[in-house]
Amino acid sequence: MVEHYSNDYDVKCKLDACKTYPAITDSERGEIVCGGCGLILVQNMPDSSYENNGYSQEDFMKLTRTGPATSLTMFDKGLSTVIGDNKDSSGKALTSKTKYEFNRLRTWDQRSKSRKTATLSKAFTLLHAMKTKLGVPDSVVENAAYIYRKTVSAKLTRGRTMASLVSASLYAACRENNIPRTLDDIASAGNIERGVLSRDLRTIIKKLGLSLNQYDTTSFISKISNNMNLDEKIKRDAYDILIRCEKEQITAGKHPVAQAAASLYIACILNGKNISQKKFAVESGVSDVTIRNRAVMIKKTLKLLD
The missing domain is CATH 1.10.472.10 (Cyclin-like)
Incomplete structure (x- = not known):
């Protein structure tokens, strides 16, 4: 006897002698059978597998079944119906009458979309x-x-x-x-x-009701240093300066971009590379006065460049 199940595949054989035996799934035949007596519990299961062994666009279009994944960045989440070119399934051109009908369908399909x-x-x-x-x-x-x-x-x-x-x-x-x-x-x-x-x-x-965390200041160090093509040694020294500033608790309430730019400016001076505060201001998007004030605070607190 074969029993059909719609969605629930968590099935077991009803015989008392088979309660201890697991159900065996045969993916090739699309069946679930009892491991004890061999009774077919579910048959004609839909194949949910996905042949993703293609390495080209042509193979992907041949092997794909469900189409591309839905995305919130599409106004219809990628589920809209698109009326194709004026050709039938065999690739032949449509007649003039059929072509006119499909053009009208495209027009009304466009007009039927909501505001x-x-x-x-x-x-x-x-x-x-x-x-x-x-x-x-x-x-x-x-x-x-x-x-x-x-x-x-x-x-x-x-x-x-x-x-x-x-x-x-x-x-x-x-x-x-x-x-x-x-x-x-x-x-x-x-x-x-x-x-x-x-x-x-x-x-x-x-x-x-969004809860937005503050930016990690170290990420701005990477961004500014990469834009200015600074050495890796300068970047690491700026990280160390920033960590010391956090231990001294002088970063709370301060602009993270200005803090990162000031740390990089001091690291450049320590490594003998003279770059003006104006260039850091242009790359970071904050004023050079802000960078100067933050640099003075860092020097004074950490006792650098004495």
Whole structure:
């Protein structure tokens, strides 16, 4: 006797003598049989395997079954229906009458999309453009798209521009994943004012209840030193200076970028490399006066360069 099960495959044989025997799954035949008596418990199971042994685009298109994975960075999460070219399944061109009908179908398919769908499409296009400018990973962009969708669901878009909300969502995602990007970097990539970005960011944090951790200052040391092509010895010395500053508790409440730039500036002097504070100010995005004040505090506290 064969029993059909819809979704639950946690089955056992009903015979008392077979309760101690496990169920055996035969993936090739799509069956689950009893290990004691051999009774077929489940048959015609769908094959959920995925042949991912292809190493080219052609092999991937032939072996794939479920298509690409869904993504929050797509306005329809990658599940929309796309009407293809004017060709049939065999590759032959459609007749003029059929071609006209499909053109009308494409037009109505485009018109039938809601206003929310069109807005999400524009927002995520801007998000991908900012991703290219800032060089952030895909996981951060996915997180930013999730935050923006929550912002839209919370009806926070009224009175605020789409660019500022997308930028604020991306900055919040960078903070959550510890990707060193400042407000100035995000504002420049999104072509908005820093004050507007800061205001909308505070609104999103308050309304959505986000908990954003402070940036790790060491990540800014790597960013600034890589942009200025500094030696590895200078970078390590800057790390040591920053760790000593944290032990002395003089980093609390201070700008992390200014702290990193001042540590690198002092490390350059210790290694005999003269780089002006103005260059560090340009690379870090903070004023040279701030870097000078932080450098004086570090020298005085750690008793360096006496």
